Amino acid sequence: MGNQTALGFLVIALLAAGCHKDPPLSSDAPYELNLPAGFSMPSIPANNELTVKRVELGKLLFFDTALSVDSTVSCASCHHQQFAFSDNKALSLGVNNAVGFRNAPSLGNIAYHTSFFRDGGVPTLEQQTLAPIEDENEMAFSVPGVVERMKINPDYVALSKIAYDREPDAFVLTRALAAYQRTLITGNSRFDKYYYQNDVSALNESEKRGFQLFTSEKTNCSVCHAGIDFSDYSFRNIGLYEMYADTGRKRITQLDEDYGKFKVPSLRNVELTAPYMYNGSVTTLESAIEHFNSGGKENQYKDALVQPLSLTTDEKQDLLNFLKSLTDVSFIENEEFAP
Amino acid sequence: MSRNKILSALLLVLLSFTYTGCDDPPDEETATFVLDMKAMVNDSAFVLGQTYQNAQDYKFNIETLRFYLSNLILTGADGSEVEVKDVDFLNFENNHSTSQSKGEQVTGTIPAGAYTSLRFAIGVDSTRNSDDPAQYPSSHPLSIYNGSHWNWNTGYIFLKIEGSIDSTANGSGNFGNSFLYHTGTNPLYHEIQFSDDFTVAPAETFEYKMKLDVNRFFYNDSDTLDAVNDNFTHTTGTFRIAERVTDFFSGAFSKR
Numbered sequence: 001m002g003n004q005t006a007l008g009f010l011v012i013a014l015l016a017a018g019c020h021k022d023p024p025l026s027s028d029a030p031y032e033l034n035l036p037a038g039f040s041m042p043s044i045p046a047n048n049e050l051t052v053k054r055v056e057l058g059k060l061l062f063f064d065t066a067l068s069v070d071s072t073v074s075c076a077s078c079h080h081q082q083f084a085f086s087d088n089k090a091l092s093l094g095v096n097n098a099v100g101f102r103n104a105p106s107l108g109n110i111a112y113h114t115s116f117f118r119d120g121g122v123p124t125l126e127q128q129t130l131a132p133i134e135d136e137n138e139m140a141f142s143v144p145g146v147v148e149r150m151k152i153n154p155d156y157v158a159l160s161k162i163a164y165d166r167e168p169d170a171f172v173l174t175r176a177l178a179a180y181q182r183t184l185i186t187g188n189s190r191f192d193k194y195y196y197q198n199d200v201s202a203l204n205e206s207e208k209r210g211f212q213l214f215t216s217e218k219t220n221c222s223v224c225h226a227g228i229d230f231s232d233y234s235f236r237n238i239g240l241y242e243m244y245a246d247t248g249r250k251r252i253t254q255l256d257e258d259y260g261k262f263k264v265p266s267l268r269n270v271e272l273t274a275p276y277m278y279n280g281s282v283t284t285l286e287s288a289i290e291h292f293n294s295g296g297k298e299n300q301y302k303d304a305l306v307q308p309l310s311l312t313t314d315e316k317q318d319l320l321n322f323l324k325s326l327t328d329v330s331f332i333e334n335e336e337f338a339p
Numbered sequence: 340m341s342r343n344k345i346l347s348a349l350l351l352v353l354l355s356f357t358y359t360g361c362d363d364p365p366d367e368e369t370a371t372f373v374l375d376m377k378a379m380v381n382d383s384a385f386v387l388g389q390t391y392q393n394a395q396d397y398k399f400n401i402e403t404l405r406f407y408l409s410n411l412i413l414t415g416a417d418g419s420e421v422e423v424k425d426v427d428f429l430n431f432e433n434n435h436s437t438s439q440s441k442g443e444q445v446t447g448t449i450p451a452g453a454y455t456s457l458r459f460a461i462g463v464d465s466t467r468n469s470d471d472p473a474q475y476p477s478s479h480p481l482s483i484y485n486g487s488h489w490n491w492n493t494g495y496i497f498l499k500i501e502g503s504i505d506s507t508a509n510g511s512g513n514f515g516n517s518f519l520y521h522t523g524t525n526p527l528y529h530e531i532q533f534s535d536d537f538t539v540a541p542a543e544t545f546e547y548k549m550k551l552d553v554n555r556f557f558y559n560d561s562d563t564l565d566a567v568n569d570n571f572t573h574t575t576g577t578f579r580i581a582e583r584v585t586d587f588f589s590g591a592f593s594k595r
Contacts, residue, residue, distance in 0.1 A: 047474075121492035127471050130483065131490035143473065143483045170473035170483050251575055252492050254524075 028053040028162050031179075033111075036187030038196035038228055042111035048126065048175045050182060053163040058180025060159070061173065063339040066149045067132075068095050068139035075132065075177070076339070078104040082332055084269035085184060090280025094138040101137060102246070103280035106273045108331060109229045109266060111182035118262045118278045120235060121252040125178040143170050186268050186331035187228070191322070203325055210322025213315055220305045221292070221319075224264045230326070235261035236303045239296020240277055248278065259301045269331065271324045285323060289316050370451045371544040372423050374411060374459075377442030377595065378404060378431050378551045385553045387432060393557050396508040399566065401553065403501035404431040405487060406588075407480070409467070410460050410530070411445055416453035423447035426463055428480035428487065442551075451541040458532035461589060462497030465525045469493055489523065492575060498522045498588055500556060504566045518570040522581040522588075527574065529589050548595045555591035562586070 031050035035041065044050060061067065062075045078092035078100070079085040085107035092100045102118050115121075116128035132138040133146055150156040150168035160168045164175065191211070193202035203211070215222040226232045235249045237260040249258035262278040276282040282291060293316065295308035311319070331337075378385035385401075392398050409426040429443040445459075462468075463481070472483035472495075487496040499521050503514035539545040557564045564583055574581040 117491060119492075122490070123469065123493060124471065126473065127490070127493055130473060130488075134490055142486070144477070169477070174471070174473040254575070254578060 031055045031183065033183060033185060035185065036192060036196065038192070039185065039187050040228075042182060044111070044182060045124065045126065048179055050179055051163060053159055054176055054179040055183055057156070057159040057163050057172070058176035058178070059337075059339065060155065061177050062180050066153075067141065067146050069141040069145070070095050073139050078132075078138075079107050081334075081337055082272070084108045084186065084272045084328075084332060086273040088274065090275050092138075094135070095140045098137040098140070101135075102278050103275065105265060106269060107181055107184050108186040108268050108328075110184060112229050112233075114233045115263070119249045119252050120233075120263055125181060126174045129174045129177040143173065146173055184331075184337060186328045188330045189268065189326045189328040191325040192328070194325075204321070206318050206321045207325045208322075209315075210318035210320070210325075213311075213319055214322055219292070219309055219311075219319075223305055225267050230267035231264045234264055236264055236305075237261045237299065237301045238291070238306050239299060239302040240281070240291070242297045242299050244299075246279065257301060260299060261301070267323060268326050269328055271327045272332065285320060286316070289319055289323075368451050368541050369448050370539045370541060372413070372447055372449045372539065373544060373546045374408075374423070374445040374457075375442050375546050375548045376408075376429060376445065376551055377548070378553055379595075380553050385431070385551075390512050391553065393504075393566075394554050395557065395563060397505050397566070398510060398512040398514070399502055399504040400514065401500060401502035401556075403499050404553075405429065405485075406461055406498040407463050407487070407495060408445055408459050408461065409463050410458075411447065412458050413449060413454045414456040414458075415450075416455055416536075421449045421454075423449055426467060426480050428485050430485070442549075449539065451539050451543065453536070453538045455536055456532060456534045457547065458530055460528055460530045461585065462523065462528040463495050464528055468495055468523075468525055468528070489573075494523050494525075496521045496523045497527060498585065500584065500588075504570070506567055516567050516570060518566045519572075520581065520584045521573050522585050523574050524578075524581075527581060527585045529585050531589050531592055533592075533594065535594065550593050550595035552591045552593065556584070556587055559587050559590045 028051040031052050031054070033041070033050065048054070065071045065074045065077075067074060073095050078087045080087060083106070087104040090103060092104045094100060105118065110125060113125070115123060116125060117131070122128045122131065130143060133141055133143055147168055147170060150160070150173065156168050160166060160172045164172045166172060187196070190202045191207075193199040194208075195211075213219055214225075222230075224232055224234060224236060235258065237248070241260070244260040247259055249261040250256065252258070270276075270285060274283060274285065276285070276288045282288050289311075292306065293309045293311045296302060296306045380391050387404070388400055388402055390398050390400050406429055407426060408424075408429055411423040411427075413421045413423060415421060424445050424447045427445045429445070431443060433443065467481065470481060472481055472488045475482040477484040481495070487499060488494070489496060501517070501519045503517045505512055506515050537545070537547070557566055562583060564580075564587060569580050569583075571577065572580040572584065
């Protein structure tokens with residue numbers, strides 16, 4: 001190599017070195033989401049791409065009661081896999097049996113949500129994880145407190161280093177919890193086999209009629225319960241009350257027009273996620289169908305789509321059967337999601 | 340010049356960049372600006388937890404006083420604008436447990452020269468207000484470690500004032516009523532400007548001393564807060580109280 005060439009390479013090398021540090025090599029491997037037919041890749045933040053160790057760390061945290069002040073409550077205390085990561089109580093109990101503010105939603109397909117909490121007050125899943133830890137009716141602890149506990153746990157220290165190349169801190173805690181929850185994808189129900197996997201025999205005739213009714217202009221159910229997750233994640237006032245004690249999204253936006261509006265829930269695994277509504281006030285799926293059949297209670301901000309439906313007994317039964325076909329047994333039995 | 344010489348010259352230039360690294364070049368024309376913010380009651384240093392009597396003759400004390408001060412900007416005599424500090428968190432529990440001469444300080448580097456005004460905001464602007472506090476290191480003003488963030492309605496708590504107040508005017512100081520004012524949300528981001536001519540010499544540490552008048556937390560020229568009854572706000576749901584507290588607080592600053 002001539003002097004000129006060597007000098008040239010040195011110049012290029014210095015230019016390339018610049019002021020940036022290359023990220024250290026990680027021994028972690030990408031985590032491949034197992035997407036059912038019809039599912040697109042969810043949007044994942046650039047600084048929290050899924051990796052095997054990030055998900056493993058998040059799962060450890062999700063099932064760890066050390067996240068609560070008295071080490072009695074974990075995320076899984078209110079988000080049970082058997083109930084599609086929701087709770088079977090109207091309002092879950094936190095530390096010292098404190099009563100939660102709203103019904104714990106299912107975490108199935110949470111990776112696709114565009115905002116978090118029933119009122120959409122939080123824009124990212126990472127930020128969402130802060131709230132239950134610090135809510136006095138849930139874990140009643142503090143993020144710095146959890147981080148201190150992580151720092152004295154060798155497993156957390158080792159996983160944090162591999163997964164995020166740093167000691168446990170608030171960043172690691174929130175990123176890992178979000179990473180694990182993004183893997184909770186559900187889309188292998190009998191309905192999916194029928195609709196997305198071309199198995200026409202997967203649904204019986206009543207379920208098929210229920211699906212037709214669900215998507216018909218007679219019910220307008222699928223206007224809001226739309227798409228792959230049976231939710232457009234919009235906020236709607238469905239006429240649950242004439243006067244709402246909990247003003248819903250208005251609490252976030254301060255806008256009158258958002259009075260009594262709550263995020264449209266996914267209907268996947270809806271058979272498993274009773275009780276229903278933002279406060280768990282509707283105990284059965286039959287009652288939920290009856291609510292929409294009745295057209296709800298009148299209030300100024302009730303959605304125009306919620307109107308009396310005059311469904312026959314058979315039609316209600318068909319709808320019920322269709323909704324039950326959205327149960328994904330493989331989701332609640334998937335050992336990859338379990339501790 | 341041969342190509343070798345050209346390349347060598349280029350290499351020297353690049354090496355000099357490498358040695359100076361990525362820091363700003365040293366500048367002898369810069370100075371240190373310190374905004375020294377002292378909470379006071381009348382002309383004395385405010386002491387956390389101490390009993391005072393407000394302008395409406397109610398005895399009160401304050402146990403918590405914290406706020407975000409952001410976008411501290413000076414205007415030069417030539418009209419240029421100089422940012423001293425993007426955002427800082429002032430916690431008066433740090434320096435006000437006992438009476439002392441210094442207040443909370445916000446420090447930055449500025450060019451030496453003549454200035455005509457200073458401005459800053461209470462709170463953080465809408466861009467930062469939606470930030471994830473977990474992404475900041477624990478020492479950063481916007482870190483969750485400062486405990487001034489709403490987790491259920493993403494945003495920073497701009498101002499926290501908590502304390503107790505007597506139930507009657509000229510009472511015995513038997514505090515039965517606590518008050519808690521947590522203000523935030525983008526509409527309550529509030530800029531305050533002070534016109535003032537001052538000159539900062541090169542290499543000088545220039546202290547701009549301000550007073551935060553604790554008595555003024557409860558009133559301004561046209562409005563008075565009934566802290567016995569209007570004693571609580573998390574902004575959401577009680578926005579009007581938060582708005583009034585923000586107005587009063589913004590009027591509590593003066594040069595000292």
